[in-house]
Amino acid sequence: MSVATAPVGCDPTAEAKRVTSQVGGGRVNSRARAIPEATVARLAVYLRVLSGLEERGEHPGSTISSTELAQSTGVNSAKLRKDLSFLGSYGIRGVGYDVATLTDQISRTLGAHRAHRVALVGLGNLGQALAGYPGFSGRGFVISALFDADPERIGRDVSGLRIEDIHDARAICRLTGVTIGVIATPASAAQQVADILVGAGIRSILNFAPGVLNVPDDVEVRHVDLSLQLQILAFHEAHRTPAAASAAAAGGQLPTPAQPAALAVRS
Amino acid sequence: MSVATAPVGCDPTAEAKRVTSQVGGGRVNSRARAIPEATVARLAVYLRVLSGLEERGEHPGSTISSTELAQSTGVNSAKLRKDLSFLGSYGIRGVGYDVATLTDQISRTLGAHRAHRVALVGLGNLGQALAGYPGFSGRGFVISALFDADPERIGRDVSGLRIEDIHDARAICRLTGVTIGVIATPASAAQQVADILVGAGIRSILNFAPGVLNVPDDVEVRHVDLSLQLQILAFHEAHRTPAAASAAAAGGQLPTPAQPAALAVRS
DNA sequence: GCGACTTTGTGCCTGTGTTCACGAATGGCT
DNA sequence: AGCCATTCGTGAACACAGGCACAAAGTCGC
Numbered sequence: 001m002s003v004a005t006a007p008v009g010c011d012p013t014a015e016a017k018r019v020t021s022q023v024g025g026g027r028v029n030s031r032a033r034a035i036p037e038a039t040v041a042r043l044a045v046y047l048r049v050l051s052g053l054e055e056r057g058e059h060p061g062s063t064i065s066s067t068e069l070a071q072s073t074g075v076n077s078a079k080l081r082k083d084l085s086f087l088g089s090y091g092i093r094g095v096g097y098d099v100a101t102l103t104d105q106i107s108r109t110l111g112a113h114r115a116h117r118v119a120l121v122g123l124g125n126l127g128q129a130l131a132g133y134p135g136f137s138g139r140g141f142v143i144s145a146l147f148d149a150d151p152e153r154i155g156r157d158v159s160g161l162r163i164e165d166i167h168d169a170r171a172i173c174r175l176t177g178v179t180i181g182v183i184a185t186p187a188s189a190a191q192q193v194a195d196i197l198v199g200a201g202i203r204s205i206l207n208f209a210p211g212v213l214n215v216p217d218d219v220e221v222r223h224v225d226l227s228l229q230l231q232i233l234a235f236h237e238a239h240r241t242p243a244a245a246s247a248a249a250a251g252g253q254l255p256t257p258a259q260p261a262a263l264a265v266r267s
Numbered sequence: 268m269s270v271a272t273a274p275v276g277c278d279p280t281a282e283a284k285r286v287t288s289q290v291g292g293g294r295v296n297s298r299a300r301a302i303p304e305a306t307v308a309r310l311a312v313y314l315r316v317l318s319g320l321e322e323r324g325e326h327p328g329s330t331i332s333s334t335e336l337a338q339s340t341g342v343n344s345a346k347l348r349k350d351l352s353f354l355g356s357y358g359i360r361g362v363g364y365d366v367a368t369l370t371d372q373i374s375r376t377l378g379a380h381r382a383h384r385v386a387l388v389g390l391g392n393l394g395q396a397l398a399g400y401p402g403f404s405g406r407g408f409v410i411s412a413l414f415d416a417d418p419e420r421i422g423r424d425v426s427g428l429r430i431e432d433i434h435d436a437r438a439i440c441r442l443t444g445v446t447i448g449v450i451a452t453p454a455s456a457a458q459q460v461a462d463i464l465v466g467a468g469i470r471s472i473l474n475f476a477p478g479v480l481n482v483p484d485d486v487e488v489r490h491v492d493l494s495l496q497l498q499i500l501a502f503h504e505a506h507r508t509p510a511a512a513s514a515a516a517a518g519g520q521l522p523t524p525a526q527p528a529a530l531a532v533r534s
Numbered sequence: 535g536c537g538a539c540t541t542t543g544t545g546c547c548t549g550t551g552t553t554c555a556c557g558a559a560t561g562g563c564t
Numbered sequence: 565a566g567c568c569a570t571t572c573g574t575g576a577a578c579a580c581a582g583g584c585a586c587a588a589a590g591t592c593g594c
Binding site for chain 2: 037040041043044045047048049072073074109110111112114116118124125126128129130132133135136139140141179180182186203204205206210211212220222223224225226227228229230231232233234235236237238239240
């Protein structure tokens with residue numbers, strides 16, 4: 001069996017594959033176009049901001065300019081226009097983008113206009129948090145199944161869904177038409193769970209467990225590493241220019257803990 | 268006040284700043300060298316894998332080759348060697364890298380050899396999960412303070428730490444020498460919390476709330492967007508080539524891995 | 535209708551990151 | 565000692581992403 005090694009970290013640019021965009025409905029974008037991975041990630045951000053605007057009915061003229069949206073999302077306006085140009089020409093020169101149209105187009109491109117059924121495996125602290133996370137159950141994702149291996153947890157209800165035995169995943173996933181699996185187990189179980197999910201026909205996995213997953217080539221794994229970002233912060237903290245931080249300068253030479261006193265805010 | 272817009276998503280390459288590496292101890296690497304952001308992210312992964320090997324005492328000769336480590340971490344071996352070369356020449360040609368030395372060097376470079384004090388804001392589901400997350404409290408990070416704005420939560424204990432009022436953050440953060448702040452609040456509160464943290468002297472923020480944070484230039488923000496990765500998966504799901512999609516539809520029968528009997532998904 | 539102004543869409547350039555391929559160094563074996 | 569297999573370190577080529585700047589295309593005022 002051919003085994004693909006999952007990309008490291010949560011870097012969207014790790015694998016630079018392009019995906020031909022063949023969105024139905026966009027007649028301007030008739031020819032298939034490759035959308036860069038980095039652009040896809042930003043489109044999701046644009047979509048969120050736009051949805052927010054629309055919901056709050058904030059934008060008076062119902063159009064928004066690239067500079068305006070760029071500012072709201074923290075990107076360069078040229079980059080934003082280039083990103084949007086991958087969807088086709090939905091902007092009006094001299095005016096901007098129609099918020100409703102743009103929202104719809106991005107939604108369509110991202111596949112957010114239809115619901116994706118998600119199976120969540122591992123109902124520990126993190127798993128339960130994810131089960132109730134608004135950004136998960138909203139945004140076109142429907143958590144359709146919960147799994148765990150702990151008999152203590154199996155049978156309990158979380159967010160109105162019953163926790164099933166992970167060993168029944170194969171049958172349940174096929175029955176419910178789940179296409180995306182989320183792994184929120186400890187690292188030690190992640191690979192086994194991934195194997196089961198793959199066996200159940202799932203082709204997209206979001207992995208919150210640290211470590212690398214081995215899956216077949218046609219299964220896409222994305223990794224959210226909670227501590228990775230923290231370590232990157234720590235790196236920058238340790239390497240601050242001496243001008244910016246005097247404390248970091250001392251840390252460079254010896255592992256001297258800068259603050260010896262006042263440990264924690266204990267009750 | 269000069270305001271920088273935080274980079275979008277969790278893309279490490281979003282801002283391409285280099286950091287001069289002036290790690291004490293590495294005499295081979297005497298001249299300051301710029302370590303790319305992407306490399307830093309991978310170094311953290313290497314470190315985790317190496318630590319795992321070391322703890323389990325798995326590696327017999329106490330050395331490991333680049334190909335071997337590359338396979339364990341899911342990267343190209345050349346890339347791995349180039350990454351490690353930023354630390355200096357700690358490999359031995361014809362042999363590999365000494366696991367202990369390598370671990371130590373990466374640790375040092377990442378600033379993981381000394382403890383970083385972290386303040387966690389927002390003790391909802393996600394916040395509580397983070398408070399108990401082993402990859403957080405381990406790996407050189409010490410959660411030193413918990414904050415929330417909800418009177419219901421203030422005063423309660425989570426993971427042996429008392430939840431304090433966010434409005435006392437300024438005093439408490441300075442007292443405890445916290446340098447990193449983690450925001451796990453709803454999006455609506457994130458900006459206010461960020462302002463408070465910045466006011467308390469914190470210069471590194473890990474943000475789990477969706478949306479963009481505005482902070483001064485000298486404050487670094489990293490963003491973990493839980494739903495972003497899911498949306499990227501959905502995009503790929505929606506844009507699968509028809510050939511691959513049909514192959515995957517029948518994918519149940521073929522690559523079924525050995526269903527493991529002993530499976531422990533506990534936490 | 536026409537000119538001024540605004541905003542999009544994009545060509546081009548630069549810098550970053552990844553991969554290949556190969557020389558250099560090292561340990562083991564005869 | 566000398567040769568050989570192995571593995572590191574890195575130069576060069578390539579792919580990708582980001583940003584500037586400008587032409588094209590539209591609106592608005594008169």
